[in-house]
Amino acid sequence: MLWLLVAVPLVFAAAILIPEAHTTLFILSVLAIVPLAGLLSHATESVAAKTGDAAGGLLNATLGNLTELVIALAALRAGEYTLVKSSIAGAIVTNTLFMLGASFFLGGLKYHFQEFNRASARLQAGLLFLATVGLLMPSAVAEMDSTSAAAVTQKLSLGLAVMLIVGYGLGLLFSLKTHREIFAAAEHAHNDEMPWPIGLALGTLAGVTVLVALVSEIFVESVQKAAEAFGMTPAFVGFIVVALVGGAAEMASAFSGARKNRLDLSVGIALGSASQIALFVAPVLVLLSYVIGPSPMDLQFAPGVVVMVLLATITAMFVTNSGRSAWFVGVLVLMVYLIFAITLYVLPPRMQ
Amino acid sequence: MLWLLVAVPLVFAAAILIPEAHTTLFILSVLAIVPLAGLLSHATESVAAKTGDAAGGLLNATLGNLTELVIALAALRAGEYTLVKSSIAGAIVTNTLFMLGASFFLGGLKYHFQEFNRASARLQAGLLFLATVGLLMPSAVAEMDSTSAAAVTQKLSLGLAVMLIVGYGLGLLFSLKTHREIFAAAEHAHNDEMPWPIGLALGTLAGVTVLVALVSEIFVESVQKAAEAFGMTPAFVGFIVVALVGGAAEMASAFSGARKNRLDLSVGIALGSASQIALFVAPVLVLLSYVIGPSPMDLQFAPGVVVMVLLATITAMFVTNSGRSAWFVGVLVLMVYLIFAITLYVLPPRMQ
């Protein structure tokens, strides 16, 4: 995938030479983010491998969704809160349904049945459920009374953001320290590829993060106009397109794990990534909005979006419950995702 | 039950002689449909037994709810879309809760504990969940904005109908072909009674389908007026009465399986029939409405109905999860059904 890196200089050149060619800029920025996300992911894992189990796990857990975070930060600075929120919800749903479902499906095409660690999947699903309950409340409050809801929702979102981060931290304490034996298999499988030397890894981490940040600026600026050109609604773009672009690198790892019959790895990446975005990235964005955003951001989502996140979580709780999968389980999960995608695609913009 | 066939000539005679006696026509048509559905069911199984495993399974899966389909088609032609929709939702809920619950209860009265195949029950529950998500979306969209929702809902319903049929087809591929060993026990138990010779079976299938279609016309015409006479609301009639009449033959099989301690059979019929209606009959009706209906039908249900279908699915997911049942599990499931029935009964018509 490294040859895609050629898109990085191209997108910068295009941004200077043809700043009005939104569709071209959009396509180039997508092509550039995908390999950069791959490099970022490998660099994070290499640093993690060097720093030992607990610290490495912490690093992976914090920087694992760095791409999503950096893209969302660019949108946050631009005041594009609808894009930030739909990309958060979309990343949760896309990781939970598309990444998990495609892993089950691709693995199932090769193996008749595949087993995975139920205890670890159940923890991730539980964290995801907690985050969903947290995301549901501000939206429920906003539903009840629209006149004075804004202030209440804002106060509530701040409180929940702090709480979700505490919950995430305690989850790390549990999975990396007190009960790490449950998660041993998935951890081990993770350090599969040859890690880079620490200097190269740290340098890549720093340099590529800057590049992703710069490309994200162009991406955020061009995405809405390009979406119109393609006939896509803003919700569809944030929910589906941004989520697929931001998670491309992790998807590659998850799918490759499934094809090697290491479904623990795939389930861990898919659900771990979803719960990390819900419990860590989303609250951090709320807190950062007080510092870098034009105004504070809350955690209120459109009712339909909350329903989708809740249904995605219930789907994950249901399909990971047996610890066994076959190709059709993947089809079921992918079809739930497809139903959401179709719905967002046909929904006229003002109804989102 | 065959002596009930005497109602068939009676209902035709009554329709000609006393066309205004709606209550009599309603009762006679119900009495006529029940034994015809039984014959249809036996004929389908006999043809299935002759055509071998995969083709037979396919036939059973397609024609298993022929009675419900024919009744719904009669209502569709008459433009009674509210009746069609409430009978679809009612058939899903009635099969999931009443048929399953009564099987657990009746079996549990005879046996202290009963075991059944969890893997097969889980697949059916998963299919049902997928269909529920599909049915939920158009209603959620319609909730958001009532002015322009109709066109969007229609477009969405068409897309979902195609998708649900594809999902149903892939589910058949999974259960009849690639992973049929999981479902072997339930399949085998099905071919319990002596099959008819193929000629008799095919003849019965054709002839009885025509009879059911004719009786259904009378049933659909008389049901609303008769309901008023009995003090029942249209939603109650569609949801409860039509569903119980249409599913009578399958219920007889499911209950008899439970009393013989073959709960796999009962669970397979109840959940299989529910998911077949949700994933096959309902989408087929949407597609056929473009051809034979006065106008296209969508998949938008009243919010309360969607909640009932979702709760019925969650109930099924919960109670089939352990693979073990006792009489009180049946009581629990039946009481959820009773709560729905009471609610629909007291609801004034204009609130449905």
Place this chain on the structure above:
Amino acid sequence: MLWLLVAVPLVFAAAILIPEAHTTLFILSVLAIVPLAGLLSHATESVAAKTGDAAGGLLNATLGNLTELVIALAALRAGEYTLVKSSIAGAIVTNTLFMLGASFFLGGLKYHFQEFNRASARLQAGLLFLATVGLLMPSAVAEMDSTSAAAVTQKLSLGLAVMLIVGYGLGLLFSLKTHREIFAAAEHAHNDEMPWPIGLALGTLAGVTVLVALVSEIFVESVQKAAEAFGMTPAFVGFIVVALVGGAAEMASAFSGARKNRLDLSVGIALGSASQIALFVAPVLVLLSYVIGPSPMDLQFAPGVVVMVLLATITAMFVTNSGRSAWFVGVLVLMVYLIFAITLYVLPPRMQ
């Protein structure tokens, strides 16, 4: 905890001497109810121990939440239906989430993993789910149409109340009679402490019930004004404060069971108490409202409250499914409770 009994004479004295000091009366009545609830609980168990298995179980099941019932009756007589309803919903959610979560957490701090009886937990969760469906329906009906909903909701609530009590009775028949071997472990563990002689137990039961009733009058009168003084909303008081006060004695037993690695006991108390309130106390209050209340009470709750009860039930179904717990499972459950508490705390009164 018995030294807290000194608050009982103090609260009566204060009610006469300083009837306008609402905050003092509130604090004293809380301090008085907690030890009285403890005595009531021990007296009930002592009588139950003497009367043998089935009758004792029935007694425990009926009087186990006598404190909650007596407090709610005081509020019912005062016509404070909002307080009655929020204390019912709050007791269900507090027992399901706070009592269960804190038991998992406290037990998990001492033991790496703890096991408990899945079958018994599943029955309790099933009963709770049934009650939640029942509580959901009147609220869903009221949502649909606000003009004529009151009469329909009232009729529906009465029907559901009778049904839920029947369901509760059948649940007792199942757990105390036909399938009591499943629940044997939890039962046995219950009769842990030395029972009192029957005369003392019966006398305490009668006398303390009267005292709780008298203190509850003062509590109900003072709670709303005191809440304002503390800056708490009425919903927060009913949902959180009343529920914690009413359940203090049971919480002490549940937590002590968890610390002794008898998690069956803790799960049984927490979920048993929640389902008893949902299926027995709440319907009994509806029926009694026709006799002692100023007007009939229905089972319609605010939409947000119904969502909380439903999410609490799903949480319980999810975490008890594996039959195994560790400290972080407790954290997860407690955090869901905390999210609800924060939401109710920030919600302005007119939005409840």
